[in-house]
Amino acid sequence: MTLNTCSALISFHGRLEDQVAKFYEALAGNERYAVGRETFLFFAKENKKHKEIVKRVYYEVITDGLEACYLNPVSEEHYSLNTNLTANTSYPSALRMAIEVEERSYLFCVDASEASKNFMADIPQALRTIAKRKAERREILKSLLDKASV
Amino acid sequence: MVLLDEPIKERVVCKDYINGEFVESKSDKWLDVVNPATQKIIGRVPVSTPEELDKAVIAAQEAWPGWRRTTPLARVRYLFRLKQILEERFEEISRIAVMEHGKTIDESRGETRRGIENVEVATGIPSLMMGYNLEDIARGIDEMVVRQPLGVFAIIAPFNFPFMIPCWFFPYAIATGNTVIIKASSETPLSMNFTAQLIDELGLPPGVVNFIHGDRNVVQAILRHRGIKGISFVGSTAVGRDVIYKIGAEYGKKVQAQCGAKNYMVVMEDCALEPTATSLMTSVFGNTGQRCLAGANVVVVSENDGFYNKFINAVVNASKTIRVGYGLDESVTMGPIRSPDKKERVIRYIEKGINEGAKLIVDGRKPTIIGGYPDTCFLNPTIFKDVTNDMVVAQEEIFGPVMTIMRAKNLDEAINMIHQNPYGNSSNIYTSNGKSARQFVYDVQCGNIGVNIGIVAPMAFFPFSGMKDSFFGDRHGQGQDVIEFYTERKVVITRWW
Numbered sequence: 001m002t003l004n005t006c007s008a009l010i011s012f013h014g015r016l017e018d019q020v021a022k023f024y025e026a027l028a029g030n031e032r033y034a035v036g037r038e039t040f041l042f043f044a045k046e047n048k049k050h051k052e053i054v055k056r057v058y059y060e061v062i063t064d065g066l067e068a069c070y071l072n073p074v075s076e077e078h079y080s081l082n083t084n085l086t087a088n089t090s091y092p093s094a095l096r097m098a099i100e101v102e103e104r105s106y107l108f109c110v111d112a113s114e115a116s117k118n119f120m121a122d123i124p125q126a127l128r129t130i131a132k133r134k135a136e137r138r139e140i141l142k143s144l145l146d147k148a149s150v
Numbered sequence: 151m152v153l154l155d156e157p158i159k160e161r162v163v164c165k166d167y168i169n170g171e172f173v174e175s176k177s178d179k180w181l182d183v184v185n186p187a188t189q190k191i192i193g194r195v196p197v198s199t200p201e202e203l204d205k206a207v208i209a210a211q212e213a214w215p216g217w218r219r220t221t222p223l224a225r226v227r228y229l230f231r232l233k234q235i236l237e238e239r240f241e242e243i244s245r246i247a248v249m250e251h252g253k254t255i256d257e258s259r260g261e262t263r264r265g266i267e268n269v270e271v272a273t274g275i276p277s278l279m280m281g282y283n284l285e286d287i288a289r290g291i292d293e294m295v296v297r298q299p300l301g302v303f304a305i306i307a308p309f310n311f312p313f314m315i316p317c318w319f320f321p322y323a324i325a326t327g328n329t330v331i332i333k334a335s336s337e338t339p340l341s342m343n344f345t346a347q348l349i350d351e352l353g354l355p356p357g358v359v360n361f362i363h364g365d366r367n368v369v370q371a372i373l374r375h376r377g378i379k380g381i382s383f384v385g386s387t388a389v390g391r392d393v394i395y396k397i398g399a400e401y402g403k404k405v406q407a408q409c410g411a412k413n414y415m416v417v418m419e420d421c422a423l424e425p426t427a428t429s430l431m432t433s434v435f436g437n438t439g440q441r442c443l444a445g446a447n448v449v450v451v452s453e454n455d456g457f458y459n460k461f462i463n464a465v466v467n468a469s470k471t472i473r474v475g476y477g478l479d480e481s482v483t484m485g486p487i488r489s490p491d492k493k494e495r496v497i498r499y500i501e502k503g504i505n506e507g508a509k510l511i512v513d514g515r516k517p518t519i520i521g522g523y524p525d526t527c528f529l530n531p532t533i534f535k536d537v538t539n540d541m542v543v544a545q546e547e548i549f550g551p552v553m554t555i556m557r558a559k560n561l562d563e564a565i566n567m568i569h570q571n572p573y574g575n576s577s578n579i580y581t582s583n584g585k586s587a588r589q590f591v592y593d594v595q596c597g598n599i600g601v602n603i604g605i606v607a608p609m610a611f612f613p614f615s616g617m618k619d620s621f622f623g624d625r626h627g628q629g630q631d632v633i634e635f636y637t638e639r640k641v642v643i644t645r646w647w
Contacts, residue, residue, distance in 0.1 A: 001151075001152075001481070002481070004471070004473065004481055004483065005254070005255075005256055005480055005481060005482070005483060006256050007254075007255045007256045007259070007480045008152065008480035008481055011152065011480060059240065059259065059263070060263070061263075062256065062259045062260045062263050063260045063263055063264055063607065073471075118425060118428055
């Protein structure tokens with residue numbers, strides 16, 4: 001589906017953060033991935049916060065004088081995430097999945113920020129800030145993967 | 151297609167809210183409230199009787215002395231609570247407005263936010279309502295000005311912003327110590343009907359805020375009611391000037407009437423073309439063109455055919471990205487016209503434009519509708535080029551998604567074109583040249599001026615201005631203006647022996 005309005009963009013962002021939060025909660029709840037539990041729990045909490053931040057910014061700055069409910073459309077399909085853990089998913093594989101999740105989420109935030117640049121400035125700015133954090137998280141996961149591979 | 155959940159599941163029966171109680175009207179005349187996208191009846195609204203209006207006025211009159219004596223600080227604490235409740239019910243309010251009006255969910259949330267911003271600004275009344283003073287105007291004698299409320303005010307709202315426009319007025323009216331009667335549009339009464347329920351939760355003294363439903367008959371009764379001190383009105387120029395302002399004055403009322411518009415968007419050759427085209431889309435087609443700040447006449451200032459054609463291509467291409475459908479569908483960027491008769495009116499203007507010789511380059515009369523909804527109220531964007539300023543489509547307010555493109559040789563000519571129009575609500579210039587922008591701001595006789603801004607919607611702490619046939623009165627809605635409207639200045643000179 002194409003995201004062509006700010007409302008659609010914000011809704012999709014919310015769903016994406018929810019999906020990622022659930023993924024990390026599942027990782028944290030599984031003994032097999034206990035080494036990374038604290039990180040996963042922290043990330044899940046952050047995802048919920050990110051959802052709320054973007055939603056709050058949108059609801060606070062939206063105005064009847066709004067220009068550009070017309071976004072440069074972005075396609076939802078580009079950011080579909082694989083968060084399905086199986087009984088055979090090892091800790092390193094789970095980390096690789098998480099890195100992929102962060103990369104796609106990062107891409108979405110960067111693209112959504114660009115797509116909404118004609119909208120009220122606070123929204124792209126919030127998305128950029130979150131994208132930056134997702135890039136940091138990706139590095140944290142990479143370092144966990146390095147340690148797991150030793 | 152993601153269709154958001156509809157908050158109205160069953161038909162709403164609108165009730166008047168008089169003296170702190172919800173009352174079902176005894177009127178034998180009721181009107182249907184129809185969702186313009188789905189054509190489903192979502193509510194019923196009474197045309198309240200003169201006796202019911204009278205009860206509301208008496209309740210407001212009786213509440214006034216006590217409310218006036220309530221301290222400003224205590225009065226605004228009700229507004230702090232209202233702000234909180236409105237935030238909690240933000241999404242519900244927004245979706246109700248989509249269902250009754252037809253606008254998109256983004257547009258509706260924008261409307262809700264702007265309404266709440268007015269409540270926020272009105273909480274500053276203890277500062278905003280202050281008078282002024284000077285010691286020793288003569289030796290030992292001091293003089294001061296105090297602002298005092300007047301009594302009962304009526305607020306008559308239009309259909310196009312059913313939540314926001316009453317909020318331009320009533321928070322300030324009650325914060326300054328007046329009592330109010332709010333009459334929502336009979337076409338879109340559900341947002342205010344819901345707001346009445348939220349206001350009821352505040353526990354305001356009975357009679358401070360009253361809601362009365364109805365049509366023009368109720369308006370006529372309000373105008374002639376001796377118990378009402380003043381009227382805040384938003385609607386068409388014909389009604390605002392010839393009915394509200396005239397009869398209101400006859401009956402000794404203070405009146406502020408914010409009326410119609412025909413807004414010019416001046417595009418200079420040095421503008422940033424891509425963002426200008428995008429901005430124009432929302433300006434002209436946002437809220438389906440049904441707003442007094444909508445862009446209508448686009449004047450391209452250029453003798454260069456190449457630029458003119460490039461501009462036209464840009465707006466035509468941008469207009470093709472507009473998706474028309476039900477506003478609760480998140481992929482929709484333009485909703486329906488409010489009612490079939492309003493749609494017919496817009497179509498008649500399109501036909502007039504064709505007959506006058508304007509070139510129809512985008513014809514919105516046979517709409518493509520996302521979601522397969524009935525086409526009863528839908529139109530797609532329409533664009534005319536080679537329009538001249540004397541054409542009816544350039545002079546009259548169409549109140550629909552129609553862009554009329556004209557040309558001017560230079561900025562002076564463009565400004566003259568604006569001044570030939572009887573309206574003076576809003577005008578905009580798109581340019582990267584500061585000198586042109588300054589000349590435009592300085593010379594153009596309109597109440598709200600934009601520089602590279604599509605919709606010059608003043609923030610709550612500024613007045614919503616308007617000139618010429620777009621405004622009748624001397625104090626506008628919102629900001630300091632509306633506080634002055636709802637208060638009288640009293641001069642006090644004191645000497646103590």
